[in-house]
Amino acid sequence: MRINVCGVGFDNVTMTEAIDRAMKILGGSQTCYAVTPNAEIVWEAMHDESLRSLINDASLVLPDGAGIVLGAKMLGTPLKEKVAGIEFAARLMEAMSHSGHKLYMLGSKPGVAEIAAEKCLEKYPGLQIAGTGDGYFKDEALVVGAINSSGADVVFVCLGAPKQEKFMRNHQQDLNVKLMIGLGGSLDGFAGNVKRAPQWMIRCNLEWFYRLLKDPRRLGRMMRLPKFILAVRKEARKKA
Ligand code: UDP
Helix, strand or coil, X not given: CEEEECCEEEECCCHHXXXXXXXXXXXXXXXXXXXXXXXXXXXXHHCCHHHHHHHHCCCEECCCCHHHHHHXXXXXXCCCCCCCHHHHHHHHHHHHHHHCCEXXXXXXXXXXXXXXXXXXXXXXXXXXXXXXXXXXXXXXXXXXXXXXXXCCCEEEEECCCCHHHHHHHHCCCCCCCCEEEECCCHHHHHHCCCCCCCHHHHHCCCHHHHHHHHCHHHHHHHCHHHHHHHHHHHHHHHHC
């Protein structure tokens, strides 16, 4: 059963359970996709029905960020834990380095996916990278062809929301992979272009503040976080 946070249903899983679910999908025969919405995306989805259904139709909906965990708690239906997209991707690469499943990295500016692949290969020896591609393509059919001919099992789709969710849903039928995962700016993180906050800030749920300090242009986007919390409060009052 999923936990409903303002119209978005989140899978109530720990990181370990999320990896188990992904490995189960890799053992199956269908093409599935996973999403990792944060509070900003849920705020968007509250006002965009098509984005909401793209998210809710995913096989795995993981709570990326402290805002979602707080929202679920305020609604009286707590989630087990935060499952940050980038950490989920890292844990999955570790598992894939043992299972032999192949990974395609799609997204970010030209050159970034290649650097991310090199760094991840160093970190997870045994990981098989089937291919890489940047996220500023014009012809989606060419990208689908490249992924299919690479023999990949998993695709990290890092195009930002909602572009990545639309891409995954639009190509669910024509891609031969088992699992696509929408991971926003994660390839920039793996390539080392964008540093994550220090561990103490992550622990204190202050990663958003670190990202804001590093890139003040995010302020407009981040204003959706307090709006999200207010919307949750309103919904919690309705429920009470
Ligand atoms: N991006 C892309 N193609 C596009 C638009 C964006 O590949 O047409 C990439 C962009 O380079 C960045 C990522 O998508 O690497 C979005 O990062 P952001 O930090 O906005 O995503 P978040 O993790 O916050 O969802």
